Amino acid sequence: xxxxxxxxxxxxxxxxxxxxxxxxxxxxxxxxxxxxxxxxxxxxxxxxxxxxxxxxxxxxxxxxxxxxxxxxxxxxxxxxxxxxxxxxxxxxxxxxxxxxxxxxxxxxxxxxxxxxxxxxxxxxxxxxxxxxxxxxxxxxxxxxxxxxxxxxxxxxxxxxxxxxxxxxxxxxxxxxxxxxxxxxxxxxxxxxxxxxxxxxxxxxxxxxxxxxxxxxxxxxxxxxxxxxxxxxxxxxxxxxxxxxxxxxxxxxxxxxxxxxxxxxxxxxxxxxxxxxxxxxxxxxxxxxxxxxxxxxxxxxxxxxxxxxxxxxxxxxxxxxxxxxxxxxxxxxxxxxxxxxxxxxxxxxxxxxxxxxxxxxxxxxxxxxxxxxxxxxxxxxxxxxxxxxxxxxxxxxxxxxxxxxxxxxxxxxxxxxxxxxxxxxx
Numbered sequence: 143x144x145x146x147x148x149x150x151x152x153x154x155x156x157x158x159x160x161x162x163x164x165x166x167x168x169x170x171x172x173x174x175x176x177x178x179x180x181x182x183x184x185x186x187x188x189x190x191x192x193x194x195x196x197x198x199x200x201x202x203x204x205x206x207x208x209x210x211x212x213x214x215x216x217x218x219x220x221x222x223x224x225x226x227x228x229x230x231x232x233x234x235x236x237x238x239x240x241x242x243x244x245x246x247x248x249x250x251x252x253x254x255x256x257x258x259x260x261x262x263x264x265x266x267x268x269x270x271x272x273x274x275x276x277x278x279x280x281x282x283x284x285x286x287x288x289x290x291x292x293x294x295x296x297x298x299x300x301x302x303x304x305x306x307x308x309x310x311x312x313x314x315x316x317x318x319x320x321x322x323x324x325x326x327x328x329x330x331x332x333x334x335x336x337x338x339x340x341x342x343x344x345x346x347x348x349x350x351x352x353x354x355x356x357x358x359x360x361x362x363x364x365x366x367x368x369x370x371x372x373x374x375x376x377x378x379x380x381x382x383x384x385x386x387x388x389x390x391x392x393x394x395x396x397x398x399x400x401x402x403x404x405x406x407x408x409x410x411x412x413x414x415x416x417x418x419x420x421x422x423x424x425x426x427x428x429x430x431x432x433x434x435x436x437x438x439x440x441x442x443x444x445x446x447x448x449x450x451x452x453x454x455x456x457x458x459x460x461x462x463x464x465x466x467x468x469x470x471x472x473x474x475x476x477x478x479x480x481x482x483x484x485x486x487x488x489x490x491x492x493x494x495x496x497x498x499x500x501x502x503x504x505x506x507x508x509x510x511x512x513x514x515x516x517x518x519x520x521x522x523x524x525x526x527x528x529x530x531x532x533x534x535x536x537x538x539x540x541x542x543x544x545x546x547x548x549x550x551x552x553x554x555x556x557x558x559x560x561x562x563x564x565x566x567x
Contacts, residue, residue, distance in 0.1 A: 154176050156173040156304040156334075157171070157304075157410065160306075162399075165406075166436075172430075172432045173238035174427045174453065175427065175430070177428040179426050179428075179451075181428055184221045185449040187468060187469045191211070202223040202257070204284065206284060209265075213231040214463060215230065215261065216230055221496040222482070224257075224258060227257060227429065234308050235270055235306070237304065238333075239256045239259070240301065244317040245374055253286055256286060259280055259281070262280060270310060270312050273305050278323075281318075300317050302316070302335075302336075302337065303315075303316075308443070309437070310325060312325055313333055315337050322343050322345075323339070325344040332392055333388070334384040334385075334388035336369075336384045339369055354371050391410065394418075398410075404432050408453065429447070434536060441539065441542070444540070452508070462554050462555075466550070466551070468553075472559050476496065476498075499563060503566030504562075525565070528558065
């Protein structure tokens with residue numbers, strides 16, 4: 143990686159809307175993943191699986207006990223690690239996570255990343271609340287660490303998660319093994335790189351308040367405000383920047399109250415003025431996701447993923463879990479096996495080229511959009527037309543106007559990836 147960690151903070155924004163904020167009877171989930179500029183993010187489909195008793199599972203750095211059954215998942219992840227920045231499972235659960243910095247120190251040594259916890263929760267939780275319990279249980283057993291990029295950077299942060307399903311959403315904020323959670327059943331909510339749960343706590347670690355009191359962070363009297371008690375007194379620059387993005391996200395959701403759609407969420411993720419669509423120094427928005435989770439269980443959940451950087455110049459492509467769902471090879475990065483720098487010790491001593499086919503094509507297209515005005519405009523129009531086609535297909539499915547075979551639904555994402563790839567060639 144050529145960028146410096148000090149250029150600008152690792153950051154992300156995650157949003158959710160549910161009736162009456164949503165324009166349709168659905169929960170709408172959205173996330174931008176802001177990462178080091180050169181980092182490649184791939185979209186990975188993992189089918190449901192069964193696993194023999196006593197199985198172990200290798201995550202990014204450590205192993206954990208495997209469960210007997212895992213759900214099918216679609217993941218958007220930095221291609222060097224096991225976990226994911228955001229994703230969904232076959233039961234309509236979506237999760238996004240953000241880095242946060244708290245008064246609670248992070249344990250030394252390798253541990254589960256927040257992104258590992260996210261994938262484990264999607265593979266094991268059939269509802270948002272069940273996924274939350276998966277994360278908190280794993281925190282108790284294994285702890286957590288964090289790394290902002292593919293390098294030997296010290297583990298440096300905790301995590302906040304936004305979990306959603308067809309009926310509700312949860313914000314889960316962690317400080318080591320301690321945590322607080324807030325349930326959202328109506329309206330809109332967003333998270334960024336800061337603690338945001340105040341006194342409205344729906345569930346918490348049983349030792350949360352006693353620990354805060356023992357540390358001298360809370361007197362034990364009056365209301366317990368989680369964000370106020372656990373946030374750093376001297377905020378790092380990265381958290382100060384997150385405050386502006388958090389406010390901007392909240393204001394944009396309020397602006398669209400009652401009219402929030404997937405298209406509106408895509409517009410928010412593309413908003414550069416607020417910093418939600420990041421393009422600053424060594425960092426940028428490297429991938430984006432928007433999901434529609436209809437209240438009607440007979441309607442499919444539709445997940446739109448870019449698999450490419452900068453949503454303002456990317457295509458949100460629809461994915462639906464179905465019989466024909468499979469891995470799209472154009473958005474899968476090459477693998478390096480035992481020779482991968484993340485596997486060899488000491489880690490990250492060398493670099494490898496992780497760019498997948500769609501990433502390469504889109505980067506060429508970005509160059510044309512910036513340098514060749516006419517050809518660039520034509521490419522951008524092709525992107526818009528393809529995305530609009532996907533949105534219209536989703537609207538038809540959700541309205542019951544289209545009833546394609548499950549095989550066709552499962553192959554939808556692959557078809558759109560192929561068409562986008564063709565547009566770039």
